[in-house]
Amino acid sequence: MELLVPEFGLVIFQTIAFLLLMFVLGKFAWKPVLAAIKEREQSID
Structure with a gap:
């Protein structure tokens, strides 16, 4: 079960990276x- 739960630091890093990308x-x-x-x-119309 531990393999399915990400570490807190990883979640924070991914959140920051996602917000920076956005x-x-x-x-x-x-x-x-x-x-x-x-x-x-406009070209279609």
């Missing part, structure tokens, strides 16, 4: 993705 993607990738989607919608 911040970086939100800062740099979200606007270009939305612009590409909007451009595609």
Whole structure:
């Protein structure tokens, strides 16, 4: 059963890494993705 329960430090590290990834993607990738989607919608119409 111990193999199925992650250590507390690992959970904290993964949470920080996930939040950092979301911040970086939100800062740099979200606007270009939305612009590409909007451009595609306009080309379809």
